[in-house]
Amino acid sequence: xxxxxxxxxxxxxxxxxxxxxxxxxxxxxxxxxxxxxxxxxxxxxxxxxxxxxxxxxxxxxxxxxxxxxxxxxxxxxxxxxxxxxxxxxxxxxxxxxxxxxxxxxxxxxxxxxxxxxxxxxxxxxxxxxxxxxxxxxxxx
Numbered sequence: 001x002x003x004x005x006x007x008x009x010x011x012x013x014x015x016x017x018x019x020x021x022x023x024x025x026x027x028x029x030x031x032x033x034x035x036x037x038x039x040x041x042x043x044x045x046x047x048x049x050x051x052x053x054x055x056x057x058x059x060x061x062x063x064x065x066x067x068x069x070x071x072x073x074x075x076x077x078x079x080x081x082x083x084x085x086x087x088x089x090x091x092x093x094x095x096x097x098x099x100x101x102x103x104x105x106x107x108x109x110x111x112x113x114x115x116x117x118x119x120x121x122x123x124x125x126x127x128x129x130x131x132x133x134x135x136x137x138x139x140x
C-alpha cells in the first residue's frame with residue numbers, strides 16, 4: 001500500500017495569531033516549573049515536560065504557518081519535522097530542536113514517567129529555541 005501524502009492545513013493570519021499564545025503559555029509554565037527547586041513542583045514534573053514539548057510543537061506550527069502558510073496535521077512526527085525543515089532550510093537547528101522534543105514526547109505524555117529536573121531543563125531549552133526562532137522569523 002502506497003504511503004499517503006502528508007496532511008497539511010492552510011493557515012491564514014488569524015489562525016497564526018490564534019496559535020501564538022499557545023507556544024508562549026506552554027513555554028512560560030515549563031520555565032516556571034523547571035526553575036523551581038520546591039519538591040512539590042517536581043510532583044508535576046511530567047506535566048512540565050509535556051508543557052515544554054507542547055511549546056515546541058506550537059512554535060514549530062507557527063514557524064511553518066508564517067513561512068509556508070500551512071502546518072502539518074498528519075499526526076506523524078516525521079511529517080511535522082519535514083515541513084519544519086522545508087520552512088527553515090538551510091538552517092537545520094529548528095528541526096533538531098523539534099526532534100529532541102518529539103523523541104521524548106511519548107515518555108512524558110503517554111506514560112507516567114518520572115521526570116527529573118535535570119532531564120526537563122534541556123526540553124525547556126529546546127522549546128525556548130523554537131519560540132525564539134519563530135520570533136526571529138516573525139520580525140522579517
